[in-house]
Amino acid sequence: MNFEFDRLSREEQDWLDEYLDGTISSEDFERLQERLLESAELRFVMRRYLSLDNTLQNEGGEAGFDSEGATSPWLSAGGAPREVEPEAGKMIRFPGIVPLAAAAAVAFLLGSALMHWRTPERGAGLLRVETDEPSAQGFAVIERLFDATWREGGSAHEEGGMLGREVFQLASGMAEIQFFSGATMIVEGPAEISLKSAWEASCLEGAVRIKVPPAARGFKLQAPSTEIIDLGTEFGLVVKGGEGHVEVIDGEIAVRHRDEREKLLGKDDALVLKSGAGASKIESGQIAFPDLTSYGARSERKNRSDFQRWTSHRDSLASDDRLIAYYTFDEDERTPLVPNLSVPRNPELDGAMILAEPVAGRWPGLKSALEFRRPGARVRVNIPGEFPAFTFMAWVRIDSLDRWYSALFMGDGYETGEPHWQIRDDGKMMLSVMVDDSRPNPYRANDAGFHRVYFSPPMWDLSMSGEWIHLASVFDPGNQTVSHYVNGSRISEQEIEDDYLIERLRIGNAEIGNWGQPFREDPTFAIRNLNGRMDEMAIFKAALTKDEVARFYEASRADRR
Amino acid sequence: MPPDSSPPHSEDERYETFVSRFAHFEPDLRRFIRSLLPTWSDTDEVLQQTAIVIWRKFDQYDPETNFMKWACVIARFEALTYRRKMARDRLVFREDVMELMADEGGEEVDSRIREHDALEDCLLAMPEKHRQFLTLAYTPGVKVKEMAEEAGSSAASFYMRLKRLRRQLMQCMESKLRTPDIGS
Numbered sequence: 001m002n003f004e005f006d007r008l009s010r011e012e013q014d015w016l017d018e019y020l021d022g023t024i025s026s027e028d029f030e031r032l033q034e035r036l037l038e039s040a041e042l043r044f045v046m047r048r049y050l051s052l053d054n055t056l057q058n059e060g061g062e063a064g065f066d067s068e069g070a071t072s073p074w075l076s077a078g079g080a081p082r083e084v085e086p087e088a089g090k091m092i093r094f095p096g097i098v099p100l101a102a103a104a105a106v107a108f109l110l111g112s113a114l115m116h117w118r119t120p121e122r123g124a125g126l127l128r129v130e131t132d133e134p135s136a137q138g139f140a141v142i143e144r145l146f147d148a149t150w151r152e153g154g155s156a157h158e159e160g161g162m163l164g165r166e167v168f169q170l171a172s173g174m175a176e177i178q179f180f181s182g183a184t185m186i187v188e189g190p191a192e193i194s195l196k197s198a199w200e201a202s203c204l205e206g207a208v209r210i211k212v213p214p215a216a217r218g219f220k221l222q223a224p225s226t227e228i229i230d231l232g233t234e235f236g237l238v239v240k241g242g243e244g245h246v247e248v249i250d251g252e253i254a255v256r257h258r259d260e261r262e263k264l265l266g267k268d269d270a271l272v273l274k275s276g277a278g279a280s281k282i283e284s285g286q287i288a289f290p291d292l293t294s295y296g297a298r299s300e301r302k303n304r305s306d307f308q309r310w311t312s313h314r315d316s317l318a319s320d321d322r323l324i325a326y327y328t329f330d331e332d333e334r335t336p337l338v339p340n341l342s343v344p345r346n347p348e349l350d351g352a353m354i355l356a357e358p359v360a361g362r363w364p365g366l367k368s369a370l371e372f373r374r375p376g377a378r379v380r381v382n383i384p385g386e387f388p389a390f391t392f393m394a395w396v397r398i399d400s401l402d403r404w405y406s407a408l409f410m411g412d413g414y415e416t417g418e419p420h421w422q423i424r425d426d427g428k429m430m431l432s433v434m435v436d437d438s439r440p441n442p443y444r445a446n447d448a449g450f451h452r453v454y455f456s457p458p459m460w461d462l463s464m465s466g467e468w469i470h471l472a473s474v475f476d477p478g479n480q481t482v483s484h485y486v487n488g489s490r491i492s493e494q495e496i497e498d499d500y501l502i503e504r505l506r507i508g509n510a511e512i513g514n515w516g517q518p519f520r521e522d523p524t525f526a527i528r529n530l531n532g533r534m535d536e537m538a539i540f541k542a543a544l545t546k547d548e549v550a551r552f553y554e555a556s557r558a559d560r561r
Numbered sequence: 562m563p564p565d566s567s568p569p570h571s572e573d574e575r576y577e578t579f580v581s582r583f584a585h586f587e588p589d590l591r592r593f594i595r596s597l598l599p600t601w602s603d604t605d606e607v608l609q610q611t612a613i614v615i616w617r618k619f620d621q622y623d624p625e626t627n628f629m630k631w632a633c634v635i636a637r638f639e640a641l642t643y644r645r646k647m648a649r650d651r652l653v654f655r656e657d658v659m660e661l662m663a664d665e666g667g668e669e670v671d672s673r674i675r676e677h678d679a680l681e682d683c684l685l686a687m688p689e690k691h692r693q694f695l696t697l698a699y700t701p702g703v704k705v706k707e708m709a710e711e712a713g714s715s716a717a718s719f720y721m722r723l724k725r726l727r728r729q730l731m732q733c734m735e736s737k738l739r740t741p742d743i744g745s
Contacts, residue, residue: 005731017724019652022600026651033658040665047596047666051673052731054595054604055680056699058588182717215721 003044012042016049023139023180025165025197138162139198140179146295148173148189160466168193170206174295182216183230185209188290207238209249209289226273229254235265236289244273247284255279306558307363313555314536319343322542325383327351327512329535331358331368338370338379338512351379356513361535362395362468362558369397369535370513377529378514383507387541390475390505392421392431393552397468398460398532401425407528408471409537410515414449417506421473422515422528427458429484431473435502452500456484456492468535470553476543477503483546488553490546505541512537579619582628583612590632592673596666597640597659599652607643611636629670637663676734683733691726698723 005013015032018024024032036043140163150156154169163177170189177185181198191206202222212219212230221228223237223244233251237244246255247270255271256262257279265271270284318326323342332339338351353370355377361369370379392409404425411418416437422430430453437449460469472485480496509516515528536556544552590611595604614635615622622631640659647653654662684692698719 004735005728006735013728017727019599020727021720021723022652023720024652029652033655036654036658037661043662043665044669047662047669047673048676048734049727049731050596051592051676052680052727052734054592054601055677056695056727056730057601058591178717180717180720182721216717 003041005045005049008042008045016046019046020049020053021180023198025139138164139181140164140177140195143176143178143184144292145176146174146292146299148175151190158466163195165197166195167204168195174290174292176292179216179219181219182213183219184211186211186290186292203237203239203244205239207236207287207290209236209291210234212251223273225275226255226257226279229256231264236287238287238289242275244271245282245287246271246273247287247289249289303363303558304366307366310363310367310556310558313552314341317538317552320540322540322544324385324387324507324539324541325349325381326538327379327536329358329361329368329370329379329537340381349381349383351381351512354378354380359533361533362397367535369533371533372513372530373399373532375529376514378516379512380509380516381507381512382509383539385506385541386417387505387507388503389477389541389543390419390433391472391540391542391544391549392419392474392537393470393472393540393544393549394534394537395468395470395556396530396532396534397466398423398530399465400462400531401427401460402531403528405430405515405528406530406532407511407513407515408530408534409539410511410528411507412509412511412516414451415506415508416449417502417504418508418510419475419505420453420515423460423530424455427460429456429459429471429473429486430454431475431482431484433475433502433505435500450500452497454482454484454492454494454496456486459484459486459491468558470557472544472549472553474543474549475505477501477505478543481543485546485549485553487557488550490549507539575619578624579616583615583632586629586632588677589629589670589673590636592677593633593663593666593670594636594640597637597654597662598643599654603643603647607636607640610643611639614639630667633663633667633670637667675738679734679737680730682737683730686733687730691729694722695726 008016012032012035015024015028015035018028019032036046142157142159142161142163145157145159148157149171151169151171155166157163157168157175168175168177168187168191170187170191170193172189174189175187177187177195179185179198179201183199185193185201186209187193188207191208192204193206193208194202194204196202199216199218200220200222204224208221210219210221210230211234212232214232217230217232219230221230221237223239223246224242226244226246228235228237228246231252231254234249235246235251235253236249237246239245246253246265248265248267250267252267253265254262255265255273257271257273260278263271263279268284270282270286271279272282273279314328317323318341320342326341327338328341329338336353338353340346340349340351342349355374356370356372356379357374357377358368359371361367370377372378394408396408398406401423402425406423406425407421408423409419409421411420411434414420414434414437416434418434420430420432420434424430432451432453434449434451436451439450456473470485470487474481474483474485475496476482477496480498480501481493482496483493484491513530513534538552587608591604591608594607594611595601598604598607611632615632618635622628637660640663641656644653644656644659684695
């Protein structure tokens with residue numbers, strides 16, 4: 001057959017790419033479908049293109065898989081397949097990946113004898129980062145926010161969030177929106193912007209500044225009764241009470257106001273656009289358009305001062321004599337060790353980093369974190385001794401809870417006195433300590449031993465993906481209570497019944513971010529790596545009070561959300 | 562009757578046959594399903610459902626006939642069922658479009674295999690840097706923004722670059738299929 005990609009119209013070619021990237025507009029998707037019904041050529045080329053995408057996804061995706069992943073010849077050609085050097089010259093490792101869903105289905109079908117997936121759906125999602133699909137929808141991304149607040153009833157946004165066809169409402173502050181066409185829009189609140197596609201938006205109210213690089217020339221911005229086409233570089237628009245004011249900061253734009261002829265505006269030209277009247281030229285420089293430089297500097301200063309506040313908190317916390325160990329996961333290229341910062345310093349308690357990746361922490365550029373995305377990622381520690389109580393405290397950023405259990409801090413063998421601190425896939429925090437590993441668990445005959453898991457109410461869902469949160473859990477034999485905290489607030493407190501009371505606590509070999517020694521008979525427990533990052537963990541041999549947890553949270557938080 | 566000629570298969574044997582057939586055709590089946598649905602995760606879900614149905618109906622399959630054809634019929638049905646469930650999702654094909662794509666796609670399984678082989682050659686011939694970029698771009702779990710950040714570029718230029726490389730590969734693949742000694 002002679003059907004080829006280049007024979008499609010440019011429009012059709014673009015539709016195919018936008019369909020693959022999930023950025024095609026609803027109108028264009030409709031038109032694509034209409035055209036598909038008419039054109040056998042388009043159908044054929046589209047199937048071929050989707051098949052190409054499928055090959056890239058299958059083989060690209062599996063490259064990072066630890067051992068079973070099929071290595072395709074093109075991935076192993078020339079250098080290590082699992083490490084990629086992007087242009088910036090920094091090594092990035094692949095996060096841990098995905099066996100094919102079908103393999104999971106087969107495993108399911110093989111019967112519960114081999115692997116106990118709870119349901120077939122589970123099997124498919126076991127290793128998959130489920131947050132990706134929703135976040136990949138859209139045609140623009142919020143690059144940065146500065147003191148942004150949101151209109152009541154409107155949706156709130158986060159940095160890095162995707163935007164699709166929607167009305168973006170900003171009550172105050174500034175937002176920098178990057179369209180996938182390449183155009184950048186800086187919005188100053190209060191503003192209301194209707195986002196239409198990667199190439200088009202409409203300013204209903206507020207002040208915007210648009211920068212258009214050559215690749216995005218032709219970006220259209222609508223103001224009341226007016227269409228503005230950017231022919232390159234930069235312009236500003238303020239819309240207030242139905243009246244627009246446009247000014248070219250650099251380059252050239254084309255303006256069509258109502259049914260007037262299109263006007264070309266060059267650098268420093270300015271127009272007032274009245275809905276009931278013609279567009280009239282005015283002097284430039286009368287209106288201030290959003291300017292990021294001052295905001296950027298302010299936010300950078302704030303960031304720095306928050307970080308400094310945290311470092312002094314860190315130094316005082318390190319000499320708290322109730323600490324068992326304290327890790328802040330700062331990147332040090334010279335060593336794979338994760339130093340224990342508690343004073344007096346005891347290098348025996350340093351952790352060993354395995355497959356965990358240094359990534360940006362709560363203050364990007366200032367503080368690093370460790371990411372445990374690969375199934376094998378972990379930090380191993382060995383903490384001898386006996387303790388009267390436990391408090392676990394950590395700053396984590398969860399991407400998704402796609403394991404049954406996502407590990408925070410786990411004693412290896414779960415023997416008597418050892419703790420398990422983790423999060424279940426329904427967002428509940430769990431803390432448990434093995435009470436007696438030689439006695440059977442009365443509730444579950446085949447469970448590990450006599451112990452009880454103390455659950456918090458669900459505290460996490462997908463909407464919090466990517467957000468830094470402060471978690472703390474306290475095991476307090478003295479008061480016979482277990483408490484869970486999120487961002488300094490106690491969300492649950494439960495009693496330790498007499499039967500389940502244990503007063504001599506231990507840790508021994510343990511892991512941060514994963515579980516090293518699952519029960520051999522029960523392979524479903526094998527994958528518990530935290531799909532996310534952690535940039536601080538403190539373990540105390542005492543039960544911190546409600547006020548102390550709140551204080552530690554306040555002293556260590558980054559305000560920038 | 563001597564055991565080696567006895568036709569009644571035990572459950573285990575039946576299962577082994579299923580697994581070996583399915584494993585063999587899984588890549589083809591996945592490509593077929595991918596052409597009907599908007600995303601990889603939709604594809605995974607339908608592929609999994611298809612695997613389950615194929616197993617359930619496996620005793621209806623006549624081993625003398627083309628397994629892939631049979632599997633495509635099941636996958637087509639499963640994709641349409643999934644479509645009804647997902648119909649409000651904006652990028653899901655209308656029923657008539659999906660049917661047409663499935664009917665034609667089912668006839669093109671062999672072309673897809675040739676295309677796949679040609680594509681592997683193209684990937685091998687591609688500069689290492691580009692290949693790495695693609696690998697990274699297609700790694701599940703990668704967030705465009707973070708990746709762009711780490712590589713020091715913007716999300717927009719990331720998408721542009723991805724599009725350019727994908728089209729280059731498509732052209733390379735098409736040119737290989739055009740040469741008579743590879744194409745049929």
